[in-house]
Amino acid sequence: MKNVLISGASVAGPALAYWLRRHGFTPTVVERAPAPRPGGHAIDLRGVSVDVVRRMGLLEEARRVAVDCRGMSYVDATGRRVADMPASFLGGNGVVGEVEILRGDLVDIFYRATGDEVEYVFDDTITSLTQTPDGVHVTFERSAPRVFDLVVGADGAHSVTRSLAFGQESRFSRELGCYVAYFTAPNVFDIQHWDLFHNMPGRKVAALRPSRRPEEAKVLFGFASGPLDYDHRDTERQRQIVAEVFAGAGWQVPRMLQAMEAATDFYFDSATQIVMDGWSRGRIVLLGDAGYSPSPLGGGGTGLAVVGAYVLAGELAEAGGDHAAAFAAYEREMRDFVRQSQKLPPGGVNGFVPRSQLAIRMRNLSIRTLPHLPWAGLIEKAVNRSDAITLKDYGLTATPFGEPGITRSR
Numbered sequence: 001m002k003n004v005l006i007s008g009a010s011v012a013g014p015a016l017a018y019w020l021r022r023h024g025f026t027p028t029v030v031e032r033a034p035a036p037r038p039g040g041h042a043i044d045l046r047g048v049s050v051d052v053v054r055r056m057g058l059l060e061e062a063r064r065v066a067v068d069c070r071g072m073s074y075v076d077a078t079g080r081r082v083a084d085m086p087a088s089f090l091g092g093n094g095v096v097g098e099v100e101i102l103r104g105d106l107v108d109i110f111y112r113a114t115g116d117e118v119e120y121v122f123d124d125t126i127t128s129l130t131q132t133p134d135g136v137h138v139t140f141e142r143s144a145p146r147v148f149d150l151v152v153g154a155d156g157a158h159s160v161t162r163s164l165a166f167g168q169e170s171r172f173s174r175e176l177g178c179y180v181a182y183f184t185a186p187n188v189f190d191i192q193h194w195d196l197f198h199n200m201p202g203r204k205v206a207a208l209r210p211s212r213r214p215e216e217a218k219v220l221f222g223f224a225s226g227p228l229d230y231d232h233r234d235t236e237r238q239r240q241i242v243a244e245v246f247a248g249a250g251w252q253v254p255r256m257l258q259a260m261e262a263a264t265d266f267y268f269d270s271a272t273q274i275v276m277d278g279w280s281r282g283r284i285v286l287l288g289d290a291g292y293s294p295s296p297l298g299g300g301g302t303g304l305a306v307v308g309a310y311v312l313a314g315e316l317a318e319a320g321g322d323h324a325a326a327f328a329a330y331e332r333e334m335r336d337f338v339r340q341s342q343k344l345p346p347g348g349v350n351g352f353v354p355r356s357q358l359a360i361r362m363r364n365l366s367i368r369t370l371p372h373l374p375w376a377g378l379i380e381k382a383v384n385r386s387d388a389i390t391l392k393d394y395g396l397t398a399t400p401f402g403e404p405g406i407t408r409s410r
């Protein structure tokens with residue numbers, strides 16, 4: 001059970017490859033893109049996911065490149081701040097994660113930590129999976145067929161591994177009625193360590209400034225919508241959809257739309273949760289968004305992927321070759337954490353994109369008054385669910401650095 005194929009080289013795939021190497025497995029990662037994909041907004045690492053990155057020996061590096069975010073504000077159409085949430089808001093556990101890092105930077109750190117020891121095959125995808133008693137026979141779009149002991153689908157909410165092994169996406173996806181787009185734009189917003197948000201009924205725009213690249217801003221567009229008809233790979237059509245939805249909007253939106261046309265890291269997707277009764281079929285198992293995406297609205301997808309990678313590799317090592325026992329233990333350990341992380345923040349989609357001007361004003365008012373209310377602590381608990389799992393050590397001994405798992409051979 002040593003040769004493991006992982007589909008997807010974003011967060012979950014390289015994190016799993018790291019832990020599998022540490023436990024003595026031989027992972028191969030296949031990624032459809034020609035290189036690790038840059039792009040995305042800032043993502044949160046909190047609680048146990050910070051602990052896993054620390055055990056990887058990569059926490060210092062993650063902190064070094066982290067976004068120095070000191071708070072968030074909602075602005076009106078003229079740019080005037082109407083509701084502020086400093087990092088200390090909700091006891092310091094609400095709006096800013098322990099490590100707030102650009103998704104692309106985290107992917108880059110995980111990739112560089114594994115790139116010398118792990119075989120990465122870019123620009124390719126699995127086309128068929130056939131399980132036999134001796135392994136999984138895999139065919140690819142470009143590479144020659146190969147046999148692996150195990151296959152892990154870490155290829156996101158629209159996972160091809162899941163479609164091939166478990167059935168079509170619609171059986172497992174819960175569309176939340178909302179779409180998001182992310183891209184990099186020139187920093188014309190005068191943002192200094194502070195994220196800015198602007199809501200219009202059913203629509204939202206956010207901009208943040210990465211600390212190390214002050215000339216750049218990371219932009220998010222979000223909007224409520226019924227199912228849209230578009231091809232996942234047709235980014236021109238996706239840009240057109242966003243431009244139409246945000247036409248005529250105020251604040252800095254026209255400049256952002258202009259920047260979107262030139263952006264090389266444009267990413268667009270529906271806000272989708274993946275909910276499954278089981279994450280494995282024989283020798284094939286799912287990890288991260290492929291098996292249990294909480295959607296970008298919940299914000300916990302990266303933490304789940306990082307922790308899931310640690311647990312899956314650890315259980316495989318502990319089961320000593322019995323993949324069925326390992327997959328069952330992985331599910332047992334992760335199930336409650338996943339269930340908690342898939343609970344949407346208060347208000348759900350309507351909290352993300354309030355549907356009327358009145359609802360936007362009420363939300364701004366509640367942000368201004370919330371810290372003074374006696375039940376603020378309860379809301380803080382509802383927002384922060386990052387500790388709903390206790391990590392095992394999986395036999396990794398302490399290193400000279402005093403942390404389990406940091407036995408890097410390079």
Ligand SMILES: Cc1cc2nc3c(=O)[nH]c(=O)nc-3n(C[C@H](O)[C@H](O)[C@H](O)COP(=O)(O)OP(=O)(O)OC[C@H]3O[C@@H](n4cnc5c(N)ncnc54)[C@H](O)[C@@H]3O)c2cc1C
Pocket residue numbers: 007008009010011012013030031032033037038039040041042043103124125126154155156157158159160161182267287288289290295296299301302305
């Ligand atoms: C470019 C990009 C930007 C993102 N930006 C944000 C963001 O700003 N905020 C947020 O909350 N979440 C964002 N996400 C999602 C976020 O990364 C995940 O929710 C979370 O980190 C869990 O990661 P994952 O590795 O399970 O899945 P994902 O990050 O979705 O990664 C899946 C990987 O699999 C690859 N892949 C897909 N199909 C195939 C295939 N057939 N064969 C091989 N590889 C395949 C994809 O190219 C991707 O690299 C983004 C994802 C991507 C890919």
